Amino acid sequence: MRGAANQRAQRANRPTRGLPGAPKRRGAPEWLTQPFTLGVIALAVVLLGIVVFLGLTSGGKNIETKELEASRAALPLDLANGAKLGKDDAPLKITMYEDFQCDFCVRFTAGQEPNIIEKFVKTGKVQLIFAHLPVEGAESVTAARAAVCAADQNKFWQYANRLFLVQARAGQTKVEKTQVGRFSQANLRKYAIEEGLDPAKYDQCLADPASLATVTTQTTEASQLGLRATPSFLFNGQSIGSGALVDNAAWESAINSYLNATPTPAASASPSGSATPAAAGTAAATTAPQPTATP
Helix, strand or coil: CHHHHHHHHHHHHCCCCCCCCCCCCCCCCHHHHCHHHHHHHHHHHHHHHHHHHHHHHHCCCCHHHHHHHHHHHCCCHHHEECCEECCCCCCEEEEEEECCCCHHHHHHHHHCHHHHHHHHHCCCCEEEEEEECCCCCHHHHHHHHHHHHHHHCCCHHHHHHHHHHHHHHCCCCCCCCCCCCCCCHHHHHHHHHHCCCCHHHHHHHHHCHHHHHHHHHHHHHHHHCCCCCCCEEEECCEECCCCCCCCHHHHHHHHHHHHHCCCCCCCCCCCCCCCCCCCCCCCCCCCCCCCCCCC
16 A cells, blocks of 8 residues: 555656647747847837827827917017007008918918018018908807907907917817817906906907907908908908918918019008908808807
């Protein structure tokens, strides 16, 4: 009995061999133990960490957001006068009909307007004039009225930048959305206070029918000029075809060509003028409705 027990103990202590068809023990695959492979994995982990870090530190900002934030700091507010930016004696006055919900307006304000300001407004060659053409619905009208009230406190350009920045951060140039509450009265008032407007004066202005009358007048003028889309532009009161003006080079060429042409008397600094009707705009044509008061 003792001998049999010893034999069984000896067999139990022998190394076992896998039998054909028997499941193998789970463990690290052999390729994971190779030094080169481990090095590649470590490098991939490091690179992934760098990508994640850069994404977090950039805040995931799109190009329009970055451009608007940069241009905001460079606005020549000493040249601001209500909805005008630049010297009154500038030989070229560019009127810009825009809608704060318009995705193409976001692109223009972020991508081309800063270059125009830097090279032509600051040098006294161009004066920019913002005019309202709210074609995208009730929130566009409300935002336009709020901007009129910001102009009354000479904070239009900061406020307009803020409204376009709200749209850029929301991804308006990637997926256009309108009437989604970004320009509710509560939000517009919050933006106004954050931009340094006097809230009491802002409230009084917004309640005054005159703010709506300003928007209505500019919308009517745009309609009389044949403008149906935003953004649309006037050079000294004359409508231009803006479809080709999609980058800084095109804008610089158009402005320089105009400035170098035979001098003509500058049109009035207001959006109205003796312009001839012509379609303009980089967005798809949209019939401009008459603004109506919002509750």
